[in-house]
Amino acid sequence: MSQFLQDFKKEILRHEDANVFFIAEYGEDGIQTESLSITNPCQNVYSIAKAFVVTAVGLLMDRGLLSIREILTDLLADELPTTYHPVWKQTDVEMLLLHKVGLAKNFLDIDSQDATAFGCDYLSYVLNAPIREDFDRTQSTYTDAAYYLLSRIVEKRAGMPLDNFLWKYLFAPMRFREAAWSHCTMGHAMGATGLYLRIEDLIKLGALYLDRGVYEGERILSEEWVDTVFSKGYELKQQPDGKAYSKGGMRGQRLMILPHSHRAVAWLGCGSNDFRSFVAEYFS
Numbered sequence: 001m002s003q004f005l006q007d008f009k010k011e012i013l014r015h016e017d018a019n020v021f022f023i024a025e026y027g028e029d030g031i032q033t034e035s036l037s038i039t040n041p042c043q044n045v046y047s048i049a050k051a052f053v054v055t056a057v058g059l060l061m062d063r064g065l066l067s068i069r070e071i072l073t074d075l076l077a078d079e080l081p082t083t084y085h086p087v088w089k090q091t092d093v094e095m096l097l098l099h100k101v102g103l104a105k106n107f108l109d110i111d112s113q114d115a116t117a118f119g120c121d122y123l124s125y126v127l128n129a130p131i132r133e134d135f136d137r138t139q140s141t142y143t144d145a146a147y148y149l150l151s152r153i154v155e156k157r158a159g160m161p162l163d164n165f166l167w168k169y170l171f172a173p174m175r176f177r178e179a180a181w182s183h184c185t186m187g188h189a190m191g192a193t194g195l196y197l198r199i200e201d202l203i204k205l206g207a208l209y210l211d212r213g214v215y216e217g218e219r220i221l222s223e224e225w226v227d228t229v230f231s232k233g234y235e236l237k238q239q240p241d242g243k244a245y246s247k248g249g250m251r252g253q254r255l256m257i258l259p260h261s262h263r264a265v266a267w268l269g270c271g272s273n274d275f276r277s278f279v280a281e282y283f284s
Helices: 003-013 046-062 086-090 093-097 122-127 144-158 162-171 199-210 223-232 276-282
Strands: 020-027 030-035 179-181 195-197 245-249 253-258 263-269
Touching (some): 003 020, 003 276, 020 199, 030 199, 046 144, 046 195, 046 199, 144 162, 162 179, 199 223, 253 276
């Protein structure tokens, strides 16, 4: 175990309510992991799943199969419900990536809402939902619906479900041991949440972005997409200190990328503590 993981473990154990299960680090010595409690190896990473959807969009972009300027209603033209709000005719892929869709905050959140209330057709449910009266395209309102729509777009352009596409072009090439994604009632990956991973596989996404799209010498993702994600804040957002990019998930999940020290750090658990400051200060 690295010195950082030893120190991070001590820091976590100082907090009685931390309830962290696994921690991982990627750096000069490769991937190192540590278990802090006995639990199932695969855990729900919750909203960190969105960073994997972002990566799927990038994989399609790299292959010339998608543009961030394409319009939702054009992309899903043959799957649209009979009725839908006209705002979707002006909604492109980048607006979805940035949550600029005008829905209520946390709309379509299966983790904290009763998913049976959404009906069987999630696409129709989302596209016919009320748009906020104060909706401004310059402002983002965080919602899982945006990333469910991106999952449907990836599926359409890839010709296979989001999770199958990532298995072929990301998970298998990077030797993920396990991955499972929650689906809607019609069998489409939720995208926004419900992705179950091992900690040693989650940290690999950090390694991929840290090494500018290369993993163990193999080009997986273009440098252009990595730069775009970091500069535009597609889920992997720059932290206030400017030293790290981070994406969190419900109940204490976190993936951090620290380019200045060439490290990535991840942790999974079921608590309320956020150790971002400790990690950033440790590698400052």
